[in-house]
Amino acid sequence: MFTRIITGVVGIALAAFVIQTGGALFAGFALVLSVLAWFEYARAFHRKGNNLTFLTGILGLILLWGCAWLGNAEESMAVTTGIVLIVLLESVLLHGRVSFVDACTSVAGILYLGLPFAHMVMLRYLYPEQHLMTSLGSFEFGCAMIWVMFIGTWASDTFAYFTGSAIGRHKLCPTISPNKTVEGFLGSVIGTTAAVAGLGAFFSLPIVEMAVLGFCISLLATLGDLVESVAKRYTGIKDSGNIIPGHGGVWDRFDSVLFTAPLVYYFVLIAGLGLK
Structure with a gap:
């Protein structure tokens, strides 16, 4: 640990x-x-x-x-x-x-x-000419959205883990990932939605749209994790590698990001966040 x-x-x-x-x-x-x-x-x-x-x-x-x-x-x-x-x-x-x-x-x-x-x-x-003013200074728009993507993904994993560990009783996908629970997933949805909405307030972005983005991140992050779990079960491995001590491989650490990065990119374009 x-x-x-x-x-x-x-x-x-x-x-x-x-x-x-x-x-x-x-x-x-x-x-x-x-x-x-x-x-x-x-x-x-x-x-x-x-x-x-x-x-x-x-x-x-x-x-x-x-x-x-x-x-x-x-x-x-x-x-x-x-x-x-x-x-x-x-x-x-x-x-x-x-x-x-x-x-x-x-x-x-x-x-x-x-x-x-x-x-x-x-x-x-994305939108390199646009900057967002915050209490910590100015952020390039794309830099801010990368933070939203990573923090949202981390929040999804963190809320799912601690909620599942505390009150998890019902298995989400027992044949794919036995440790995931419905309660952990719901904790992820609520926590990630609130966290990304909070980032929206921090970056002075529309809070409702950011809350929707947080909700979507929680769903896609969970699915991304499950996709790698299916692949690892098929290939018979526990971790994809050991390049990151205590965390496994790069694929292990970025399995959720593989789904949330495209999500955030297209959500920004569709919702027009960079134009507000």
């Missing part, structure tokens, strides 16, 4: 520095994290006997990240299409080494990991 706490404190401090600094540092960290998560994903499925297209996967992640960094939606569509077709073609060109199932699993992993981290980069640089 002590190792977990120390690692958590160091991780939060590092995350705060990277998020606030932005620029190439933030984008670079997003790329590194996506590649590390892909390595863990490929290794997990290798244990199950799958031979994923590892190098093509890294290339795909880099290209998706590059499109996000450049902010070109048309290039993103072209790259996504190209990745899918190239990986599927590998099941033909490397027949006997890469099966069709291997190729499909590779495509799923590349898009599952690459697109959310790309959205994280796009979210950080």
Whole structure:
């Protein structure tokens, strides 16, 4: 537990520095994290006997990240299409080494990991000319929304854990994640909705819309966690890695963020939060 706490404190401090600094540092960290998560994903499925297209996967992640960094939606569509077709073609060109199932699993992993981290980069640089004044100073709009995304996701996990530990009685998905309870999930929904609404007040953003965003974050964060749980049960692993002492791997730590990052990005665009 002590190792977990120390690692958590160091991780939060590092995350705060990277998020606030932005620029190439933030984008670079997003790329590194996506590649590390892909390595863990490929290794997990290798244990199950799958031979994923590892190098093509890294290339795909880099290209998706590059499109996000450049902010070109048309290039993103072209790259996504190209990745899918190239990986599927590998099941033909490397027949006997890469099966069709291997190729499909590779495509799923590349898009599952690459697109959310790309959205994280796009979210950080959304409406760069807009700044939000707070009691702690001025925040770039994208920086503020990255904080909303991370704090909302952390709040979801935290409220679910403590509520479930205190009063959890009814299993939410016992065949997928035996420790999750209905009570923990409801605690997550209420706590995350309140936390993100509070962030709305802090950043002087519409509180009703932010409360709705918090509600959505709690749902998507829970589903993101369950998706990784299904994958880990299928591949027979407990943790995706041990790169983060006491916390497992990158995939373990960002499983919920993979769902909440695109959610926050599109919610901001649809709700017009950056225009208010």
